[in-house]
Amino acid sequence: xxxxxxxxxxxxxxxxxxxxxxxxxxxxxxxxxxxxxxxxxxxxxxxxxxxxxxxxxxxxxxxxxxxxxxxxxxxxxxxxxxxxxxxxxxxxxxxxxxxxxxxxxxxxxxxxxxxxxxxxxxxxxxxxxxxxxxxxxxxxxxxxxxxxxxxxxxxxxxx
Numbered sequence: 001x002x003x004x005x006x007x008x009x010x011x012x013x014x015x016x017x018x019x020x021x022x023x024x025x026x027x028x029x030x031x032x033x034x035x036x037x038x039x040x041x042x043x044x045x046x047x048x049x050x051x052x053x054x055x056x057x058x059x060x061x062x063x064x065x066x067x068x069x070x071x072x073x074x075x076x077x078x079x080x081x082x083x084x085x086x087x088x089x090x091x092x093x094x095x096x097x098x099x100x101x102x103x104x105x106x107x108x109x110x111x112x113x114x115x116x117x118x119x120x121x122x123x124x125x126x127x128x129x130x131x132x133x134x135x136x137x138x139x140x141x142x143x144x145x146x147x148x149x150x151x152x153x154x155x156x157x158x159x
Contacts, residue, residue: 002039002051004144005071007032009151010058020101021154028150036144040068040077041136049076057148059083059155066138079137083156089126090156096122123149 007029011017017025038055040048049070056067063080070076096119103112127145130152134140140148 002053003036004032004038004055005052006054007151008054008056009155010056011155014155017154020097024097024150025154028147028154032144032147032151036147037139037141038144039139041139043077043137049074057151057155064152064155068138077137081133085129085133086126086152086156089122089129090153093119093122093126093153126153 009025038053039051040053042048052071053076054069054071054073056065056069058065058067060080062083064083064086065078065080067078068076096115100112100115100119103115107115123146124142126149127142130149131140131142131145134145
């Protein structure tokens with residue numbers, strides 16, 4: 001089973017992240033590299049090199065770009081996804097995250113838990129959309145899609 005062994009996000013043109021966003025990014029990257037399933041299916045009658053893979057995520061010309069190579073640097077594939085399907089769920093995710101970060105500072109545990117449940121639901125929706133958009137391009141499990149969605153949110157925050 002193939003996986004991602006290295007991931008980079010191109011945030012050169014983004015505003016500096018808030019401490020909360022930076023923490024979300026670090027946790028998502030750590031968790032992703034600890035455990036993920038990412039495989040590239042055969043495409044257009046050409047073989048794709050087996051993983052593990054190195055993934056560079058960026059936004060170019062309002063499109064999400066997955067630039068994927070093997071661990072030794074050989075190009076595997078590059079694909080571009082429209083950001084349109086992600087816009088609303090990313091917006092909703094950051095809104096609920098902001099509520100959650102505020103709640104952690106000021107609210108009782110029962111209210112924090114309610115907000116966190118809503119946050120997880122939106123996160124799952126984003127992961128579902130990503131998995132659908134990756135269909136035929138990359139095979140991922142639910143947890144990998146969730147962690148990649150978090151990184152897309154970080155990129156989209158400034159994009």
